[in-house]
Amino acid sequence: MTTYAALLRGINVGGNKKLPMADLRTLMTGLGYDAVRTHLQSGQAVFTTGHGDEESLAAELSRAVEGRFGFPVDVIVRDHAYLKAVADACPFPAAELEPRQLHLTYYSAPVAPERYAEIDPAAHLPEEFRLGDRCLYLYAPDGIGRSKLAEALSRTRVTKGLTGTARNWNTVLKLVEMTEN
Incomplete structure (x- = not known):
């Protein structure tokens, strides 16, 4: 099982x-x-x-x-x-951040960096994103509701053909805990 x-x-x-x-x-x-x-x-x-x-x-x-x-x-x-590996691989200092500042989008398939080539990371600082194994990590210091980077990352032309669903860091950790056996 x-x-x-x-x-x-x-x-x-x-x-x-x-x-x-x-x-x-x-x-x-x-x-x-x-x-x-x-x-x-x-x-x-x-x-x-x-x-x-x-x-x-x-x-x-x-x-x-x-x-x-x-x-x-x-x-x-x-x-x-998978859930544990993705949480452990977080490229941001999760323990030092408020959970509302860190989000993870789980994708249905691997994501090629080329999908995000049109997004200028410097234009969105201090917000940042990193790709992981079928996921995307988003650091949004003011929360996702005000994030211009989150908006840019979710554009249809960027995510076309993928299913993605985002969760805040508290939920990411809770799912790791709930699936432990």
């Missing part, structure tokens, strides 16, 4: 795509996943299963959510080893 985190993109945000976590847990249990737990209301679930891989589990859960709730949801599934 492997422990995974499922990251659902864009649910329960601004009154759109409402998906109660109790209903998500019921749905996931019905798919045969074990030890299903959710974190907050913004689309994180942890579960164990002995079948499938990250991509097939993400596709299965995405289809099930759309079938049950009637709206499409992009899902990224990652196992504990």
Whole structure:
């Protein structure tokens, strides 16, 4: 059995795509996943299963959510080893920063640096970003809500063909903790 985190993109945000976590847990249990737990209301679930891989589990859960709730949801599934490795590889001094200053965007596939060639890092200082293994780290000292760099990084032409979902650093660490077994 492997422990995974499922990251659902864009649910329960601004009154759109409402998906109660109790209903998500019921749905996931019905798919045969074990030890299903959710974190907050913004689309994180942890579960164990002995079948499938990250991509097939993400596709299965995405289809099930759309079938049950009637709206499409992009899902990224990652196992504990990946979540821990990505947190440990943070290029910014996470322990010295406020969690609201550091965010991680998980991507569905590896991200080539060329995608971000049009973004001038110097123009956004003191904000910074770094690419990781299927992820992007964002340091935004004033928070993501005011971040011009976050806006530039999320432009459709930059992220075209990728599924990405961002989490603040507290959630990143919580998912590592929740998937430990």
